[in-house]
Amino acid sequence: MTRSYIGASLKRKEDRRLAVGRGRFVDDVVLPGLLHCALVRSPHAHARLVTADTGAARAMAGVVDVVTGAEIQGQAPVICAWPLPGMHLPEQQALAVDRVRYCGEPVAAVVATDPQTARDAAQRVRVIYEALPAVTDMEAALAPSAPLVHERFGTNRCFLWSLPGQGVDEAFARAPVVFRQRFVNHRIHASPLEPRGALAAWDQADGTLRLWSSTQIPHILRLVLALSTGIPEHRIRVIAPEVGGGFGSKLNYYREEGICVLLSRRTGRPVKWIEDRTENFRGATHARDHIQDVEVAATREGRVEALRLRILADMGAYLQLLTPGIPVLTALMASGPYAIPAIQVEVTGVFTNKTPTDAYRGAGKPEATYVLERTMDLLAAELGLDPAAVRRVNFIPASKFPFTTATGVVYDSGSYDAVLGRALELVQYEQVRAEQARQRQRGRYLGIGLSTYVEVSGFGPSSVCGAVGLQAGGYESGTVRVHPSGKIKVITGSSPHGQGHETTWAQIVADVFGVAPDDVDVIHGDTEAAPYGLGTYGSRSAPVGGTAVLLAAQKVLDKARHLAAHLLEAAPADVIFEAGRFQVRGTPDRFRAFADVALAAYLAHSLPPGTEPGLEATAFFDPPNFTFPFGAHVAVVEVDPESGLVELRKYVAVDDFGRVINPMIVEGQVHGGVTQGIGQALWEEIRYGQDGQLLTGSYLDYAVPSAAMVPPYLTDRVETPSPSNPLGVKGCGESGITGAPPAVVNAVVDALAPFGVRHLDMPLRPERVWRAMRGARPCA
Numbered sequence: 001m002t003r004s005y006i007g008a009s010l011k012r013k014e015d016r017r018l019a020v021g022r023g024r025f026v027d028d029v030v031l032p033g034l035l036h037c038a039l040v041r042s043p044h045a046h047a048r049l050v051t052a053d054t055g056a057a058r059a060m061a062g063v064v065d066v067v068t069g070a071e072i073q074g075q076a077p078v079i080c081a082w083p084l085p086g087m088h089l090p091e092q093q094a095l096a097v098d099r100v101r102y103c104g105e106p107v108a109a110v111v112a113t114d115p116q117t118a119r120d121a122a123q124r125v126r127v128i129y130e131a132l133p134a135v136t137d138m139e140a141a142l143a144p145s146a147p148l149v150h151e152r153f154g155t156n157r158c159f160l161w162s163l164p165g166q167g168v169d170e171a172f173a174r175a176p177v178v179f180r181q182r183f184v185n186h187r188i189h190a191s192p193l194e195p196r197g198a199l200a201a202w203d204q205a206d207g208t209l210r211l212w213s214s215t216q217i218p219h220i221l222r223l224v225l226a227l228s229t230g231i232p233e234h235r236i237r238v239i240a241p242e243v244g245g246g247f248g249s250k251l252n253y254y255r256e257e258g259i260c261v262l263l264s265r266r267t268g269r270p271v272k273w274i275e276d277r278t279e280n281f282r283g284a285t286h287a288r289d290h291i292q293d294v295e296v297a298a299t300r301e302g303r304v305e306a307l308r309l310r311i312l313a314d315m316g317a318y319l320q321l322l323t324p325g326i327p328v329l330t331a332l333m334a335s336g337p338y339a340i341p342a343i344q345v346e347v348t349g350v351f352t353n354k355t356p357t358d359a360y361r362g363a364g365k366p367e368a369t370y371v372l373e374r375t376m377d378l379l380a381a382e383l384g385l386d387p388a389a390v391r392r393v394n395f396i397p398a399s400k401f402p403f404t405t406a407t408g409v410v411y412d413s414g415s416y417d418a419v420l421g422r423a424l425e426l427v428q429y430e431q432v433r434a435e436q437a438r439q440r441q442r443g444r445y446l447g448i449g450l451s452t453y454v455e456v457s458g459f460g461p462s463s464v465c466g467a468v469g470l471q472a473g474g475y476e477s478g479t480v481r482v483h484p485s486g487k488i489k490v491i492t493g494s495s496p497h498g499q500g501h502e503t504t505w506a507q508i509v510a511d512v513f514g515v516a517p518d519d520v521d522v523i524h525g526d527t528e529a530a531p532y533g534l535g536t537y538g539s540r541s542a543p544v545g546g547t548a549v550l551l552a553a554q555k556v557l558d559k560a561r562h563l564a565a566h567l568l569e570a571a572p573a574d575v576i577f578e579a580g581r582f583q584v585r586g587t588p589d590r591f592r593a594f595a596d597v598a599l600a601a602y603l604a605h606s607l608p609p610g611t612e613p614g615l616e617a618t619a620f621f622d623p624p625n626f627t628f629p630f631g632a633h634v635a636v637v638e639v640d641p642e643s644g645l646v647e648l649r650k651y652v653a654v655d656d657f658g659r660v661i662n663p664m665i666v667e668g669q670v671h672g673g674v675t676q677g678i679g680q681a682l683w684e685e686i687r688y689g690q691d692g693q694l695l696t697g698s699y700l701d702y703a704v705p706s707a708a709m710v711p712p713y714l715t716d717r718v719e720t721p722s723p724s725n726p727l728g729v730k731g732c733g734e735s736g737i738t739g740a741p742p743a744v745v746n747a748v749v750d751a752l753a754p755f756g757v758r759h760l761d762m763p764l765r766p767e768r769v770w771r772a773m774r775g776a777r778p779c780a
């Protein structure tokens with residue numbers, strides 16, 4: 001019997017080099033004549049640029065070039081790929097010209113022979129600013145007298161996008177239960193282990209550019225760079241070497257990449273820029289930052305009949321690659337796992353004097369889940385029902401798939417009751433509820449929080465991406481190259497940065513050819529090597545990229561079967577492939593080993609008529625639909641009434657990712673995502689002062705959780721294969737961060753129920769929780 005590697009918890013191939021420090025990141029790339037870039041960044045959130053004196057910096061030994069915005073105006077602007085109808089699209093120059101609009105915006109760049117000299121010289125660039133009033137609050141920004149982030153628009157409203165929603169008004173008119181609530185989904189930050197970095201090497205002789213970037217999207221970056229700089233795309237090679245995490249923040253084209261390219265062209269030498277942590281806090285995109293007003297119409301049994309959702313989404317000062325589209329994803333996913341008949345959503349994008357927002361793990365979907373899951377708990381509290389019962393009343397039944405939501409999204413498959421049932425079983429729901437009641441008598445406050453989510457993963461399909469205005473397709477590519485010895489190279493358009501594609505793609509291909517995963521190596525992240533691919537984000541790689549690799553391998557196998565049939569003098573239909581060899585059906589002694597067929601393909605002494613030598617194929621997979629992973633998470637907390645400290649006592653996650661390729665990698669993805677979600681719920685927060693100064697610009701002020709701050713997670717899976725791809729897989733990368741925040745907040749609010757607390761906004765740091773309890777007398 002052939003062993004199947006799909007479904008096996010193989011250790012990650014890539015960890016062999018990473019664990020011993022042999023990974024090669026952008027900062028490890030050193031080229032002859034390398035120069036280093038440092039940026040002068042605005043200390044003001046909003047100011048007019050009066051003058052910039054670069055003389056002292058230029059005079060320093062080791063400084064090779066200094067540029068200001070005016071000198072490179074128009075040469076490498078940032079591009080937004082998700083224009084919405086009627087949207088105001090501001091210019092974002094590589095370096096600010098005339099005006100700065102957020103604290104940390106780059107205004108000048110210095111290039112020197114070593115990084116320290118570049119940084120010292122950047123300090124000597126004397127910029128005179130005329131400070132202007134800044135606006136950081138979205139509602140204040142929409143007021144008529146607000147300072148304008150972009151004067152030429154005459155408003156800070158970037159766009160208004162809506163789903164009108166049929167039957168919503170009628171449902172509200174007849175519903176016996178109606179309530180509203182405001183949720184603030186605050187601004188957070190991705191915190192990758194490796195900050196951003198870029199190295200541009202312009203070759204004057206042949207007009208070619210190589211750019212090493214810590215990016216999730218090498219091909220898209222190459223295209224955008226070509227459009228932005230005018231350098232022909234076929235003369236650009238983008239390389240994403242080892243990338244130390246991105247979590248969506250490296251799904252972008254950033255000014256710093258363009259600046260390195262321009263400086264390399266000006267100096268004729270390679271130019272590297274490596275971001276420090278403070279810059280990462282100010283310059284890499286932020287995320288979430290929604291104010292969500294929800295109105296709910298429901299029956300007394302807890303069935304939601306209609307939702308009205310108004311979202312204010314903070315764009316920050318400019319639009320990055322996908323900024324406007326993120327809240328649109330929230331709107332489209334506003335039905336969650338529930339059969340809500342009527343949904344109306346209005347999204348307003350708002351400019352403020354803050355760092356631009358964009359994708360961060362989940363990108364719009366955690367925001368939707370948060371609204372829905374808090375809403376379900378509020379409804380349960382309103383009606384005195386159990387939160388699990390309210391969810392069950394509203395779930396889309398398993399028999400109703402494919403299911404079209406009121407927001408127009410077609411869910412592929414689901415079994416929501418199954419994941420909730422298993423999660424309640426694992427957490428021992430009845431017992432914990434009884435324990436909660438007992439402890440309350442003793443003045444101890446336990447809380448139990450549920451979160452049942454569905455999210456969308458596996459971007460494409462391309463036609464749907466186009467229909468919602470995204471200027472990118474949703475397909476992915478893969479090449480499978482069998483060498484004459486039978487060893488295999490896979491070249492993928494996906495661009496992993498921590499997700500383990502080198503291992504999971506090898507598992508897929510090993511199963512097709514009946515070889516060991518060690519016989520399959522995977523190359524990624526180099527536009528010169530890989531067919532055009534869209535990169536890694538939106539938990540798309542397994543459903544779309546993995547499938548492209550599978551299809552390419554199947555094409556190769558098909559060619560090999562024809563060749564084997566020729567060698568065996570049999571009809572291809574009579575040749576079967578089993579345990580790594582082609583054999584004539586019913587005649588086990590007439591066979592050719594896979595490696596022998598590979599050699600024959602390259603020797604080409606005897607090929608079937610019309611067959612080309614060689615054994616490789618490329619496939620592009622454009623899926624017919626997205627995939628819709630789902631799950632049920634339960635958090636159990638205890639709140640200390642003296643300090644407001646929240647202790648997370650238990651966390652259960654039961655998820656459905658369809659068929660699973662590597663359970664251990666998937667488990668790691670869930671752990672990472674859940675931890676980031678808990679981070680948002682309890683600690684992480686990007687805060688600005690009213691003057692637009694970033695108050696949380698380091699890990700002294702911005703608390704990301706460590707392993708010691710979270711409990712061991714209890715996880716399980718249910719498998720409902722996705723019909724959207726032949727592997728039956730759904731993406732798993734964003735589920736944890738989608739499920740966790742409402743589970744934790746629901747648990748804390750549940751713990752505080754005796755204090756009459758109905759809702760608290762994240763992050764639930766001790767002070768906020770303590771203030772909510774203070775003065776309120778607990779009732780048993």
Ligand code: MCN
Pocket residue numbers: 192244245246247248360361362497498499500501504505536537538539540541542543546657658659660661662663665666669672729730731732733734
């Ligand atoms: N997988 C599997 N079986 C499934 C689904 C996935 O074995 N049914 C495996 C895949 O083969 C892959 C991994 O799990 O090895 C994640 O696959 P997938 O869910 O398709 O997600 P992507 O590979 O597209 O990764 C993107 C996703 C996102 S959107 C963010 S953000 C994110 C994340 O994954 N950022 C990460 N995980 C991260 N992990 C690390 N270490 N660093 C990041 O920056």
